[in-house]
Amino acid sequence: MRRHSITPRLSWQKKVERAGLTYHSANGAAYWDESVYWEFTPQEIDHIEQATAELQKMCLSAAGFVLEGNRPGDLRVPPAAAALIRQTWLAGPPSLYGRMDLAFNRKDLKLLEYNAETPTSLVEAAVARWCWLEDRFPDADQFNFIHEALIARWGELAGYLREPVYFACEPFEEDWMTISYLPDTAQQAGFSTSAIAVQGTGWHQGRQQFVDEMDRPMGSIFKLYPWESLITDRFGARVVESANSVRWIEPAWKMLWSNKALPAILWEMYPGHELRLPAYPDGPRHLSAWVRKPLLGREGANVTVNLGGKVAEETDGRYRDDTFVFQEYFDLAAEEGKRVVLGSWLVDGEPCGMGIREPDSYVTSNTSRFVPHLFR
Numbered sequence: 001m002r003r004h005s006i007t008p009r010l011s012w013q014k015k016v017e018r019a020g021l022t023y024h025s026a027n028g029a030a031y032w033d034e035s036v037y038w039e040f041t042p043q044e045i046d047h048i049e050q051a052t053a054e055l056q057k058m059c060l061s062a063a064g065f066v067l068e069g070n071r072p073g074d075l076r077v078p079p080a081a082a083a084l085i086r087q088t089w090l091a092g093p094p095s096l097y098g099r100m101d102l103a104f105n106r107k108d109l110k111l112l113e114y115n116a117e118t119p120t121s122l123v124e125a126a127v128a129r130w131c132w133l134e135d136r137f138p139d140a141d142q143f144n145f146i147h148e149a150l151i152a153r154w155g156e157l158a159g160y161l162r163e164p165v166y167f168a169c170e171p172f173e174e175d176w177m178t179i180s181y182l183p184d185t186a187q188q189a190g191f192s193t194s195a196i197a198v199q200g201t202g203w204h205q206g207r208q209q210f211v212d213e214m215d216r217p218m219g220s221i222f223k224l225y226p227w228e229s230l231i232t233d234r235f236g237a238r239v240v241e242s243a244n245s246v247r248w249i250e251p252a253w254k255m256l257w258s259n260k261a262l263p264a265i266l267w268e269m270y271p272g273h274e275l276r277l278p279a280y281p282d283g284p285r286h287l288s289a290w291v292r293k294p295l296l297g298r299e300g301a302n303v304t305v306n307l308g309g310k311v312a313e314e315t316d317g318r319y320r321d322d323t324f325v326f327q328e329y330f331d332l333a334a335e336e337g338k339r340v341v342l343g344s345w346l347v348d349g350e351p352c353g354m355g356i357r358e359p360d361s362y363v364t365s366n367t368s369r370f371v372p373h374l375f376r
Contacts, residue, residue, distance in 0.1 A: 001040050001106050003335045008034045009135060020181050021128040023174045026367040032124060033369040034132055038340070038356055040375040044106075045143045051109050051275055052100055052344040052351040058273075059114060060349075062265045063089060063256040074281065075261040076295045076323050081231045081252060084240055089253040094157060095348070096222070096249050097122075097150065098257070099355075101364070102342040103330045110277050110330050111266070112341065113293070117250045117258035118224050120174050121370060123181045125345060125355035126150070129372040140374040143354050147185065149347035154189035156348070161247050162219030164192040166212065169224035171197055174366065179224055198225050203238050210238070210246060220247040227255045228296055260293040260325045279327040289329035291362075294322035300365035305329065313362040332359070341368075 009015060016024050016032055024032040040048075066072060067089060072082045099119035101112040126146035133142050167183050169175035183193035196212055201221075204211045210218040223230065227250075230239055243252070256262075263279035270276055284290040284306070292304040294317075301317025307329060332339035341364050343355040359368040 001038065001044055001104070001334060003036055003038055003338060005036055006034070006136070009132070015131065015135070016124075016128045019128040019131045020123045020177065023177050029367075031367060031370060032128065033358070033371050036358075036371050038371065038373040040143075040373060042375055045375050047109065048102070048104065048342065048344060048354060049143065049351045051102070052346065055100060055111050055114075055275055056346060056349050056351075058266055058270060059116075059257055059262065062262065062269060063253065065269055066256055066265060072256070074265070075256065075259050076228075077255055078228060078231050080236065080240055081227065081255060084231075084243055084252045085255055087243065088251045089256070093247070093251040093253075094160060094249075095251055095254060096153060097345065097347045098254075098349075100344045100346070102344055103332055104340065104342050105331065105334050108330075109275060111263065111275055112277070112327075112330075113260055114257050114262055115343075117254040118226055118298075119343075119345075120178050120224075120366070121343060121355055121357070122146070122178050122345075124370045125343065125353060127181070129355070132372045133374055137374055137376075140376045142372075142374050144352075146345050146347065146353040149350070149352040150182070150185040151188045153348050154186045154191060158190065161191065161249075164194045165220045165222060165249075166218050167193060167195045167222045167224075168198045168201060170199075175224050179222070182222065198223065201235070203235050209242060210235075218246065220249070222249040226258065226296070226298070227252055228259075259295045260297065260327075261295050263327055264325050277328045277330055279325055281323075281325055284326045287326065287328050291327050291329050292324050293327065294319035294324055296322055300363040300368075303363045305362040315363050315365070332362075 012034055013024060021032060067086055072085060098116040100114050103110045103112055130144055165186055167179040169179045179195055186193050200213045202211050212218055264281045267276055267279045289307045294302045297319040300315055302319040303315045305313040334340045339359050341357045345353045356371050356373050357364055357368045358371055
């Protein structure tokens with residue numbers, strides 16, 4: 001695992017835009033950063049892939065552990081959603097994708113969290129960096145078959161989803177970028193699709209069903225919108241009532257994985273496991289260096305990093321009144337003080353690629369640089 005500097009391609013902005021990556025700059029700086037890249041060995045890639053698969057198995061066990069112990073409340077699941085989670089877990093409606101965030105310092109690999117429901121940075125991971133590789137290093141390889149895995153997964157859902165498949169998100173550029181790309185993969189699998197803002201989704205009282213802005217029924221909805229928000233919005237009760245008439249992607253049982261309590265559950269189940277960091281729901285306990293995260297937080301908001309009794313970083317956000325989990329601090333600096341977070345992607349629970357983020361501070365946010373990688 002080595003970091004290399006390199007001259008960016010001429011007119012790289014136009015090139016990544018052609019690949020679908022319109023969110024390539026943020027706050028006047030490059031979010032997509034191809035002035036550097038990381039080189040891995042095939043053995044390191046195998047290790048990351050195998051570790052991701054092992055962590056996925058542990059997460060499956062953790063979901064059963066939470067439900068059997070009647071502990072959805074430990075994850076701050078809204079009461080209205082608890083029965084829906086149990087119902088969907090037992091029924092087994094399919095899921096599409098997820099992203100595990102991993103720390104790796106050449107020697108140790110640790111799970112930081114699991115973005116199992118609404119992960120972004122998909123276009124840059126699946127498409128933009130593959131185009132970069134073909135331009136710059138056509139003889140090298142990359143851990144990346146995300147695009148092919150998505151198309152194959154949509155094909156497997158042909159008998160389950162109703163058409164058209166709706167893709168809904170909030171009006172943020174990186175979200176729209178994601179649901180501009182995902183319908184393309186669904187269309188390549190044979191589906192008709194339609195994109196819509198979450199706010200454009202309505203409820204038809206007479207027909208007792210969700211409808212789009214033209215009052216057309218919505219039978220299958222991919223939502224880049226968290227379940228905890230969906231279930232507490234104005235149509236939250238309708239979501240529960242109509243659970244059997246709408247094919248939701250991701251399904252409600254993903255709430256068991258998509259919050260920061262999962263690391264604490266996993267540590268309780270697998271104390272001392274080499275892929276895990278100590279994490280606790282009630283305080284830092286014996287930890288001398290720790291990170292405090294809101295259970296329902298996203299994009300690095302309201303995170304506190306405490307090193308040796310001193311606050312090293314504290315981010316702002318809208319989750320200040322949330323419940324928190326405390327996780328042991330792990331140094332993300334893999335080389336020359338450059339912090340690295342690996343985003344290991346799964347489609348249908350199977351590892352299929354990774355992306356790399358380089359946060360300038362201790363906390364990774366939605367503006368932390370995305371850099372390409374290769375192996376050979």
